[in-house]
Amino acid sequence: xxxxxxxxxxxxxxxxxxxxxxxxxxxxxxxxxxxxxxxxxxxxxxxxxxxxxxxxxxxxxxxxxxxxxxxxxxxxxxxxxxxxxxxxxxxxxxxxxxxxxxxxxxxxxxxxxxxxxxxxxxxxxxxxxxxxxxxxxxxxxxxxxxxxxxxxxxxxxxxxxxxxxxxxxxxxxxxxxxxxxxxxxxxxxxxxxxxxxxxxxxxxxxxxxxxxxxxxxxxxxxxxxxxxxxxxxxxxxxxxxxxxxxxxxxxxxxxxxxxxxxxxxxxxxxxxxxxxxxxxxxxxxxxxxxxxxxxxxxxxxxxxxxxxxxx
Amino acid sequence: xxxxxxxxxxxxxxxxxxxxxxxxxxxxxxxxxxxxxxxxxxxxxxxxxxxxxxxxxxxxxxxxxxxxxxxxxxxxxxxxxxxxxxxxxxxxxxxxxxxxxxxxxxxxxxxxxxxxxxxxxxxxxxxxxxxxxxxxxxxxxxxxxxxxxxxxxxxxxxxxxxxxxxxxxxxxxxxxxxxxxxxxxxxxxxxxxxxxxxxxxxxxxxxxxxxxxxxxxxxxxxxxxxxxxxxxxxxxxxxxxxxxxxxxxxxxxxxxxxxxxxxxxxxxxxxxxxxxxxxxxxxxxxxxxxxxxxxxxxxxxxxx
Numbered sequence: 001x002x003x004x005x006x007x008x009x010x011x012x013x014x015x016x017x018x019x020x021x022x023x024x025x026x027x028x029x030x031x032x033x034x035x036x037x038x039x040x041x042x043x044x045x046x047x048x049x050x051x052x053x054x055x056x057x058x059x060x061x062x063x064x065x066x067x068x069x070x071x072x073x074x075x076x077x078x079x080x081x082x083x084x085x086x087x088x089x090x091x092x093x094x095x096x097x098x099x100x101x102x103x104x105x106x107x108x109x110x111x112x113x114x115x116x117x118x119x120x121x122x123x124x125x126x127x128x129x130x131x132x133x134x135x136x137x138x139x140x141x142x143x144x145x146x147x148x149x150x151x152x153x154x155x156x157x158x159x160x161x162x163x164x165x166x167x168x169x170x171x172x173x174x175x176x177x178x179x180x181x182x183x184x185x186x187x188x189x190x191x192x193x194x195x196x197x198x199x200x201x202x203x204x205x206x207x208x209x210x211x212x213x214x215x216x217x218x219x220x221x222x223x224x225x226x227x228x229x230x231x232x233x234x235x236x237x238x239x240x241x242x243x244x245x246x247x248x249x250x251x252x253x254x255x256x257x258x259x260x261x262x263x264x265x266x267x268x269x270x271x272x273x274x275x276x277x278x279x280x281x282x283x284x285x286x287x288x289x290x291x292x293x294x295x296x297x298x299x300x301x302x303x304x305x306x307x308x309x310x311x
Numbered sequence: 312x313x314x315x316x317x318x319x320x321x322x323x324x325x326x327x328x329x330x331x332x333x334x335x336x337x338x339x340x341x342x343x344x345x346x347x348x349x350x351x352x353x354x355x356x357x358x359x360x361x362x363x364x365x366x367x368x369x370x371x372x373x374x375x376x377x378x379x380x381x382x383x384x385x386x387x388x389x390x391x392x393x394x395x396x397x398x399x400x401x402x403x404x405x406x407x408x409x410x411x412x413x414x415x416x417x418x419x420x421x422x423x424x425x426x427x428x429x430x431x432x433x434x435x436x437x438x439x440x441x442x443x444x445x446x447x448x449x450x451x452x453x454x455x456x457x458x459x460x461x462x463x464x465x466x467x468x469x470x471x472x473x474x475x476x477x478x479x480x481x482x483x484x485x486x487x488x489x490x491x492x493x494x495x496x497x498x499x500x501x502x503x504x505x506x507x508x509x510x511x512x513x514x515x516x517x518x519x520x521x522x523x524x525x526x527x528x529x530x531x532x533x534x535x536x537x538x539x540x541x542x543x544x545x546x547x548x549x550x551x552x553x554x555x556x557x558x559x560x561x562x563x564x565x566x567x568x569x570x571x572x573x574x575x576x577x578x579x580x581x582x583x584x585x586x587x588x589x590x591x592x593x594x595x596x597x598x599x600x601x602x603x604x605x606x607x608x609x610x611x612x613x614x615x
Binding site: 079146 | 354357358361364365368369441442443445446448449450451452453
């Protein structure tokens with residue numbers, strides 16, 4: 001396993017930023033980390049990058065413990081924080097050469113490695129520019145190039161595409177997709193479409209708790225449909241929830257005499273069974289419509305109630 | 312569109328370039344300490360080089376150097392005035408004016424008290440305020456190596472700022488006796504000058520280390536500068552304390568103890584031409600403790 005997190009808790013005074021978070025990742029692939037603002041995504045990445053210390057629990061990256069062997073972990077990671085890097089008066093290639101020195105890249109490989117990272121992040125034409133005169137997007141790419149230096153087996157990216165123009169976003173996504181076969185990328189993002197398109201697996205954090213850990217393939221294989229039934233609301237809900245293939249039933253709305261439910265199931269037979277049950281109980285079936293489960297639906301299912309509660 | 316799993320199920324990955332350090336570490340427990348020490352020195356040297364380059368990249372660095380040179384010039388004009396009047400009417404007739412120039416004079420001590428906060432305020436506080444510290448702290452380098460590198464760079468910059476003082480003395484030595492209007496010339500001895508330089512370098516380690524601790528403790532560079540300026544002021548006050556204690560009739564042991572703490576007193580002792588290794592060792596020890604404290608403050612600060 002590349003990243004192993006066990007019962008990780010992080011508190012800042014009375015605020016609990018992470019609450020007993022546990023997960024593991026494979027040595028390769030892209031794992032998305034999504035959640036609303038203040039969910040604890042950046043805190044989790046900072047702990048994995050050894051910038052913060054956990055309050056409780058254990059964290060190891062590429063076999064090195066984040067607390068007892070922080071330097072060992074730092075040699076195995078490439079980390080892109082949410083702040084742009086570097087000294088404003090330094091040139092891009094000078095800054096990256098300094099970072100390569102810090103990371104201990106041997107002198108004979110340094111120039112080749114710099115050229116590789118500059119080319120990968122489309123920075124080669126502007127390598128002699130001062131960092132202070134770069135746009136936010138270019139600075140993010142400097143950070144990205146810094147993270148890629150030394151080919152670390154674990155990459156931790158905090159919102160890598162924020163501030164980039166559409167073309168840069170596309171190129172960055174292609175770069176990340178290319179990295180998926182080489183190493184593990186833990187990607188924190190607010191862009192659900194990006195996570196859905198890029199990631200093999202998605203973790204959802206809410207108020208510091210890991211509420212969902214699901215491979216994207218599971219999301220694609222789930223069946224989702226909306227059903228409008230003329231019948232008592234609670235009985236309809238119970239009937240749907242009791243079906244063997246159904247995992248989640250959500251009440252959507254009520255019209256004059258019918259109720260609409262959104263149902264998520266593990267296979268397509270759930271729809272047939274739901275229809276058959278309605279008929280057998282003498283309830284009217286007004287509509288049965290298949291919908292597609294997106295990551296956004298999945299996310300809103302968890303985050304929506306929390307957001308409403310907070311509001 | 313860009314799904315990783317569809318495109319690249321597996322790629323044979325080139326070996327990571329960070330391997331050599333990992334192998335170095337497995338060399339055996341006997342050499343673990345030596346390896347750690349070499350790593351610390353190597354990484355500190357990298358940070359030192361980067362910080363020096365960073366200083367000379369900023370226009371503010373040159374303004375600071377110019378300010379230091381002008382202060383030295385002002386002090387030198389004061390020295391020439393003293394010499395032209397004759398030693399008997401110097402500010403303190405007991406001291407050699409040359410020793411005073413590179414010793415306990417207000418221009419030098421006051422200049423250092425201003426220079427150190429200005430040089431050290433950005434070292435850590437600004438990095439943390441701007442978020443650059445996070446990039447630093449997540450690289451394979453310990454906070455101690457970062458602070459040590461920054462300390463060495465700031466100390467070198469402080470000495471660079473003091474170079475004009477030496478330059479003026481060399482000019483004075485060169486012209487000594489050749490200008491008849493200011494007398495036959497003075498008995499110029501390079502001993503106190505060299506000892507004064509050593510003394511300034513030794514006391515400078517403590518000053519710079521105090522500046523770094525203040526920078527590590529504060530979130531804003533301005534607060535760091537103010538705090539270290541106050542700390543320097545306190546050190547100067549300690550320099551005056553023995554005379555005040557004497558006046559108030561304190562026992563000699565207390566006066567001796569306070570005198571031993573006075574950095575002003577240390578500069579004065581060095582500027583008489585005597586290099587005292589215990590004083591140098593004392594300043595290096597204090598600086599080491601302060602550097603360690605600054606590194607600890609950085610670690611603690613990140614977590615809050």
